[in-house]
Amino acid sequence: MSKGKKGKSVPKFASEQEEREFWEANDSSDYVDWDGARVASLPNLKPSTKTISLRLPEGLLDSIKIEANKRDMPYESLIKAWLAEDVKESRQG
Known part of the structure; x- marks a missing residue:
């Protein structure tokens, strides 16, 4: 991955939780050069769903x-x- 505008490299993470905490505390533009970013196409990605409870008349x-x-x-x-x-x-x- 390329370095950000400020030249910082993204560190290696031991877990997703560690990575999540890192990105919550740091600005990604310090680590990623977003000027070179492209729109990603994810055609096989299924939308997430949420279970709900719905009461309907029996009829x-x-x-x-x-x-x-x-x-x-x-x-x-x-x-x-x-x-x-x-x-x-x-x-x-």
Whole structure:
């Protein structure tokens, strides 16, 4: 890795925790020449997900499960698809 504008080399770290603490306390521009940086493309990176709890009326959940079964997909996936579609439409105005 190239040295930063101030000529400092990035030290070797014994653990991720040690590295995390180092970067929390130091300015990366002292160690990395960001003028030479390029945008990275990570096409296979999966977005992180977060588990939530959602209370639905039993009749609604049963209807969703029936629709998911018709499409041969898990009902949670169908809910995610419907939510994503609705949000996309809302953004388009």
